[in-house]
Amino acid sequence: MHLPNEPNKMGVVLSRLNKRCRVPSRDAISAFQTVNSVSDREVDADSGHSSIIPIKNRDMCEPEEALVPLLPIITRIERGYITPQQVYNILNAEEGQPALYDPYYILILDCRSAERYKESHVVTARASITVIHPELGCLISCIDLQKYSIILLYAEEGNSPVGSVKARADSPDLQRCFFQLSALGMDPVLLLGGFSAFNTIYPFLCTPQMVLIEPERHTLTIYPSEILEGALYQGSAVQATNYRIIKNLHITHIVNATANSPDAFPNTLRYLRLPLSDDAQQDLVEALPLASRFIQQALMGVPAGRVLVHCSMGRSRSSALTLAFLMEHRHWSLLHALHWLKERRACTAPNVNFLQQLLAHEELLFGSRLTSLDEIRR
Missing domain, CATH: 3.40.250.10 (Rhodanese-like domain)
Known part of the structure; x- marks a missing residue:
């Protein structure tokens, strides 16, 4: 990564990456049961057991005061x-199929x-x-x-x-x-x-x-994208059920944003289940703060946990939840959070409905709109 006024070597790499990706014992926490709506419940991810707390109204999801936006911290490395x-x-880049399968x-x-x-x-x-x-x-x-x-x-x-x-x-x-x-x-x-x-x-x-050669490459395990180093990962439902991946990445918590994929390791990992649909009708107003809180508490635990956020393909629903966390707990605007996420997971693609709700969430968090829909759809 480079400071803004330096030549961005990684930007060149990611640009080429996108051109090549042509083919399309801990107790489990299960916070949601309904499929099409998020129930009024909240999860305590710090405790050693499930804890479901009633939410009396949506105002409880609002911050007490507006957050002050910050810029992502960029680490200087030598050019080249x-x-x-x-x-x-x-x-581990994916866009339709794992890019590594291409020789x-x-x-x-x-x-x-x-x-x-x-x-x-x-x-x-x-x-x-x-x-x-x-x-x-x-x-x-x-x-x-x-x-x-x-x-x-x-x-x-x-x-x-x-x-x-x-x-x-x-x-x-x-x-x-x-x-x-x-x-x-x-x-x-x-x-x-x-x-x-x-x-x-x-x-x-x-x-x-x-x-x-290509047949050998197809035998490789493709891992979730690393969004925050050694802490936060984003991927697919298939990856969330692969014990080798969970073990090698030392995953302790999983946010499952699917309606149909079961929690694969409920006896060893902590789960937040958000049965969301990737469509124009899905309401995220309660899911965003719940996921953000679950992730933050996992990462701030003693010892610190590692979180995998997944939906079916790891592109839309999981991206919306990851972006909400970066906005709330890193204090980044939606635009900066999206740039950060896309640099680490090129296939990031929250649907327009989710983007519009994330814009509203940004205004709720910071007290004003910092990003426009045109900026994030370019």
Whole structure:
């Protein structure tokens, strides 16, 4: 991520990502029973058991005083690098189908030794020598290289600016690959912290196996998008029922925004069930603050929990709930919250009805309208 006045390397990556995505023991908490409307009840996510509190009227959902809008905090990183968290979301991007299933979606080059590559590498990575040979040069034609949306390079570690004396000394093979690809007109990006940093956070996305061709890619597990690092995730109903995903991400709480998908692990996870419909009639006036409170209490727990928000596809209903949380508890305008969410989950697409209700929710939270419908539909 970059400060607003810096070139936005991640923006370029996400732009290319969107072009390539062409194919379309804790007790459970179940707060809602009805399918088409949200009942007047509220959930206490901090307690060790279900707690349902009657809501006497909708005024209770209104803040006592207007929130002061804030801007998202942007972390400065060296130009040419992207973070492990950004790579995680790129690998798990979905738009119709998982983008990683496309062999030309991302080219990952492991610029470490052959021995280190064989021990473990980022999933779908190739040994750099199979593409950029020290003596033979580039082994893939420029035409084929141009088919890739993203070209990612990594060494064992790496935090120094590209081209610096330290970077050249620490990872000469990576630097050579980077500049040779740049000379061919490519726009490669480097993994901040290298394989070591990525493997520390996401060991389940590292493997000793070569996974390159399309049939092999279709066997990969696609994970929910990481919205807040190590805290808040958004995905699909299928992902919410995959125990491997729940275990690897250390999920403790789930917001289930579907009418028909059951809570898969009610004996081990805490649930907030919001049986919402993705249509023009669905009223979110009570669901938005309830979901926001549930998420906030989970993240502020001792120990802190990790929350997965899901609907059927992880695009509309779940996005509306995530946006409401970011607005209320990060004090971001709807516009800033939507930009943040789309950078991390490219398939974010709340329907127009939900957008209009989120605009009204923004006015309720901040005391005035900060975003227009035209701005968020561009």
